[in-house]
Amino acid sequence: MRGIKTTILGMLLFGGGFSLTTAQAQTFEDALRYSKYNASGSSRIMGIGGSQMAIGGDVSNISGNPAGLGFFRRSEFSFTAGYENWKSNASFMGQTQENNQGNFSLPNVSVIINKTKDPLNTDSWRGHSFGISINRTANFNSRYGYYSNLGGTTSLLDYYADDYNQFGEPAIGDPAGLPLDVGLVYNDGGTFYPSDYTYNPNDDGSPNYNDPIFPFQDEYVETEGSMNQITFAYGSNFKNKLFIGGSLGITSITFSSIKTYNEEFIDDNDNNSLYYSLRENLYHNGTGINLNLGLIYKPIDQVNLGLSFSSPTWTRYDEEFDADIFADYYDLNGNPEDNADAVSDIYLSSINLRTPMKLSAGAAFFINKNGFISADIDYIDYSTMHLSSPDYSLDGSNDVISSLAGSAINYRVGGELRLNMFRFRAGTAYYGDPFNDSDLDRSQMQFTGGIGVKLPKMYIDLGIVNSQFDTFYTSYPGAELTTIENNATKGLLTLGFNF
Numbered sequence: 177m178r179g180i181k182t183t184i185l186g187m188l189l190f191g192g193g194f195s196l197t198t199a200q201a202q203t204f205e206d207a208l209r210y211s212k213y214n215a216s217g218s219s220r221i222m223g224i225g226g227s228q229m230a231i232g233g234d235v236s237n238i239s240g241n242p243a244g245l246g247f248f249r250r251s252e253f254s255f256t257a258g259y260e261n262w263k264s265n266a267s268f269m270g271q272t273q274e275n276n277q278g279n280f281s282l283p284n285v286s287v288i289i290n291k292t293k294d295p296l297n298t299d300s301w302r303g304h305s306f307g308i309s310i311n312r313t314a315n316f317n318s319r320y321g322y323y324s325n326l327g328g329t330t331s332l333l334d335y336y337a338d339d340y341n342q343f344g345e346p347a348i349g350d351p352a353g354l355p356l357d358v359g360l361v362y363n364d365g366g367t368f369y370p371s372d373y374t375y376n377p378n379d380d381g382s383p384n385y386n387d388p389i390f391p392f393q394d395e396y397v398e399t400e401g402s403m404n405q406i407t408f409a410y411g412s413n414f415k416n417k418l419f420i421g422g423s424l425g426i427t428s429i430t431f432s433s434i435k436t437y438n439e440e441f442i443d444d445n446d447n448n449s450l451y452y453s454l455r456e457n458l459y460h461n462g463t464g465i466n467l468n469l470g471l472i473y474k475p476i477d478q479v480n481l482g483l484s485f486s487s488p489t490w491t492r493y494d495e496e497f498d499a500d501i502f503a504d505y506y507d508l509n510g511n512p513e514d515n516a517d518a519v520s521d522i523y524l525s526s527i528n529l530r531t532p533m534k535l536s537a538g539a540a541f542f543i544n545k546n547g548f549i550s551a552d553i554d555y556i557d558y559s560t561m562h563l564s565s566p567d568y569s570l571d572g573s574n575d576v577i578s579s580l581a582g583s584a585i586n587y588r589v590g591g592e593l594r595l596n597m598f599r600f601r602a603g604t605a606y607y608g609d610p611f612n613d614s615d616l617d618r619s620q621m622q623f624t625g626g627i628g629v630k631l632p633k634m635y636i637d638l639g640i641v642n643s644q645f646d647t648f649y650t651s652y653p654g655a656e657l658t659t660i661e662n663n664a665t666k667g668l669l670t671l672g673f674n675f
Contacts, residue, residue, distance in 0.1 A: 219639035223626025224590025225603025229538025230482035242421030245411025254672035268322035327390025349521035357518035447510030462493025582612030599628035
């Protein structure tokens with residue numbers, strides 16, 4: 177019979193961050209999650225690829241280019257409902273697993289109060305509008321996972337043992353110390369080793385330390401939450417040639433992540449030796465503030481040129497992290513022998529994030545009253561993201577940001593065809609890879625379309641957005657890479673009323 181060695185010793189190793197990644201990598205991932213930009217707004221704007229920097233007279237101007245509010249002639253109220261289906265296909269060691277996640281949302285509610293001067297009034301300032309919107313800027317609801325019926329070349333326990341040997345033993349209650357708490361890693365003379373149950377047995381039943389068992393590995397990751405913004409905006413019209421505006425945005429973040437990682441060790445005699453499961457729970461709640469300035473200029477009636485500057489968003493979010501583990505041990509005949517479980521302390525901290533600023537430009541060409549073509553471009557330097565905390569130093573995370581993040585160019589192109597009261601729309605968008613000199617492509621493509629009906633005092637718009645992008649995941653440093661192909665399709669319905 178093989179003995180179980182359980183040692184509980186302590187030193188803070190990961191600063192309350194994920195034990196499946198380093199703390200620096202996790203906070204970098206968090207910063208990028210809350211900094212990435214994707215166009216959002218009404219069904220009309222999303223139907224033309226999100227291109228809106230040179231388009232005025234749409235409720236999306238409130239959080240997009242507020243100069244567009246100067247185009248309004250009437251006050252307006254609108255709301256947008258949406259349904260999104262997110263399909264992911266994860267590939268790990270040549271094996272695939274598919275997951276689907278669907279959810280309803282109310283991504284935009286807006287009201288615009290307009291005051292336009294009488295046509296006989298000769299004042300150069302022709303009118304102005306004030307707008308308020310509640311806009312969903314990011315959706316964090318997703319599910320993905322992987323499994324393998326092939327033995328992995330490494331184990332998470334190898335990673336833990338190496339870290340303990342390099343940095344020392346985590347403190348009691350630290351999530352990083354859970355493998356020690358249940359005997360998956362043990363201390364022998366000041367050196368840490370994975371459990372004897374991770375090795376094939378010799379003929380006499382003793383562990384053969386030269387013949388490790390290659391574990392079967394699987395993991396399931398479920399995230400939920402969203403990022404929303406309440407925006408207060410103002411836009412004005414100077415001689416129907418120059419339109420200027422500004423806005424103040426107040427953002428809110430809710431995010432949760434539950435990761436469940438499992439390893440199963442089956443020896444060369446096809447007997448169960450060890451099975452364990454580690455679960456990590458992460459929760460974020462926060463708020464932020466940002467500013468936006470914009471202008472649209474009409475050199476001729478058929479052309480609009482737009483510029484927009486979006487300041488960084490200064491965000492503070494609270495983090496809560498904990499983990500739990502259980503392990504089942506088997507004898508040499510594969511029969512249950514013992515089990516153990518442990519729960520970490522709950523780690524609480526506050527983190528300050530400064531996201532990158534964004535510079536945008538756009539142009540629109542109008543074909544009389546038959547429609548238009550519009551195009552936007554954005555520049556974002558993700559290496560300017562910055563993290564700080566009153567609870568611990570994040571200098572290492574900022575070094576990771578400077579090293580891994582880079583600048584990205586986004587573009588959006590779309591158009592609208594008008595036939596009497598009907599509107600037909602199509603567009604595309606490309607969002608650049610925020611990583612610097614990476615061999616992995618994390619860019620995103622979107623293909624959009626929509627139809628609408630314009631009535632004297634109301635309008636109805638339908639839009640569809642298909643997003644395609646890849647994400648990449650490793651459970652721990654040195655683990656096999658998991659590639660996740662994502663395909664998300666979102667349907668939008670906007671109802672608007674003039675008054």
